[in-house]
Amino acid sequence: MKKILLSLTLAVSIMTLNISNAFAASQAPSANANGVVVMDAVTGAVIYGNNEDTKYPPASPTKLMTVLLTLEKCKLDEKVKVGTIPPTIEGSKIYIDTNEEMTVKEMLYAVIMVSANDCAEALAEHISGSEEEFAKLMTQRAKELGCKNSTFKNPHGLYDDEHRTTAYDLATIEKELLKHPEYLEISKTKTYMLPATNVYPEQRPLWNDNRLLHNYEKYYYEYAIAGKTGYTDESRHSFVASATKNNNTFIIAMLYDPVKTYFADSKNYFEWAFNNFQTTKLFSKGQEVTKYTSSNGTVIPLLAGEDIYYTKELTLESEPEFKFDANTLKDKFFLKGQPIAQGNVTYNNQSYTVPLVSGVDYEKKILPVVGDLLTTETNTINYTYLGLLILVIVLFFLLLLFALVRNIKKKNSSNPRKNTYKK
Structure with a gap:
């Protein structure tokens, strides 16, 4: 210090927090993903990047923005009534039905743990009324966070020609999400039973598809706290994950991984980050x-x-x-x-x-009687003005004295008795 x-x-x-380039650190691991970024979750510093600003179709990590907006705009116990569109959404889902009611929190468990596209769509309609309006909200919020190259067209990540983001932007969204304890609670949950609803009479079992969390998996990583996997034919494999060790938290985002090695690759990046960098106050x-x-x-x-x-x-x-x-x-x-x-x-x-x-008050000092006439803009006395003021006052009293003396002489000369007495 x-x-x-x-x-x-x-x-x-x-x-503020304008991180321009990645570090010139010791040799970082390699990955099969085309776009990679490793970011400090506290400072936002990019300690490693490869094509981190290149736009890719992100697949399900799109849902990180959906989750963030849901946490920012909804109460967890709010009831969500499913419309006609969510049950028709393709891909991974928990098969919700029209007019089925679930709480926001229950839908978040489905979105985060099993990447439920139908629940992501239902949350989008609940917040904005339609997928299109929610997508506009997603893009705007990304810009507010400092994301550079994101355009969202849906809340779930199914392929769209214009639906694009970058590794850097996804890490930035994850950085903001980590401030929400509800997100961390759900992200670290390994299994969960969704309660019965007004339409579905039985519990729905959920299993977290982030394999870094499960200690029986070969990819288990004890410091992992959150993760979101994704895949479409056009996007290939994608993954965003966070880990905390010794009061340091790092985020890894990987896009367009053609062979799905992101679990192993992320462990290597995390260990490299923890061994070479430290978040310091x-x-x-x-x-x-x-x-x-x-x-x-x-x-x-x-x-x-x-x-x-x-x-x-x-x-x-x-x-x-x-x-x-x-x-x-x-x-x-x-x-x-x-x-x-x-x-x-x-x-x-x-x-x-x-x-x-x-650390202190520093107020303009106003001199008495003359107000701020003699106080400068730097909180000091203007001695030039002060000298002129004193001169004017002295001249005024001299003139006053002169006038008094003259007046007395005039009175004496006009009084005959006083003149006789003097003689």
């Missing part, structure tokens, strides 16, 4: 980051407005560099705790913006 504080210099800050919320000295000499501590992390490559000895443009605070006044500026941290092709808040 001493190195960081010593390296504080003035410079222009740039946009740089500043805690409220910690003093630097100081700003105003033009009148007031020293103002600048505090981190939130926790700031970066993705440290364990083979590098370099430290993050912090920069701050002091000119952004020139001639400004602010209160303690008020966000007032941004600093910038750069490290190994990463760039993070640090929101800065004032």
Whole structure:
């Protein structure tokens, strides 16, 4: 930390969490998927990428966006009434029927665990009224998250010529999903029994198709916490997964895998990531980051407005560099705790913006009687104006004194008795 504080210099800050390139790390594993990305789930740093911005038809990882929107817009105990279209959807399904009622949470179990296309369609209609309107919502939300190359045409991932996304975008969507504990709860569930409904009198058994979760599978990975598989003839195999180890969480997204080695490949990428990288806290919320000295000499501590992390490559000895443009605070006044500026941290092709808040009140001082006439924009006294004011006041009193003396002489000269007495 001493190195960081010593390296504080003035410079222009740039946009928050703008990760421009993958790391130049130790040799990463290989995979059969055409599009691959490995991302830090906290910072968003891409530590490995191959065709990560190339558009592919994603198949069922599409449902990650469907799940995210459902969690953002619905309550888990809401009832979903199935329309006429969901039962007709092809591919993997749990065979729901028209007018059947299930809760949002029950449908999410089906979508996440067994990739139920019919439930994904039912949730889309429940939220937006139609598949087309929900697809617009999906595309818009992706842009809001910072996804670069995603266009969604349906909520389930069945092939469409215009339905495209990238490994980077899917990892970004998964990053946002990991903030929802309900998603983690369902994603880590290995088996589940859906309760009977108003139409289907028996329980439906669900088995999670993410084989990284099952300890009897050869692909079992003890640190796995979430995953979404996918396949269509046009999309080939696809997979998005997350794993947590020693307080570090990484996301892997793989698209267009022609031979379905993504389970084994993802384990290799996870181990490589955990062995070579670490999510490290740089500043805690409220910690003093630097100081700003105003033009009148007031020293103002600048505090981190939130926790700031970066993705440290364990083979590098370099430290993050912090920069701050002091000119952004020139001639400004602010209160303690008020966000007032941004600093910038750069490290190994990463760039993070640090929101800065004032550690003290710094208000404009108004001099009594004359108001802000003599107060400058830098909270100091304008001595030029002050000198002129004093001169005017002195001249005023001299003129007043002169007038009084003259008036007294005039009165004395006009009084005969006083003149006689003087003689």
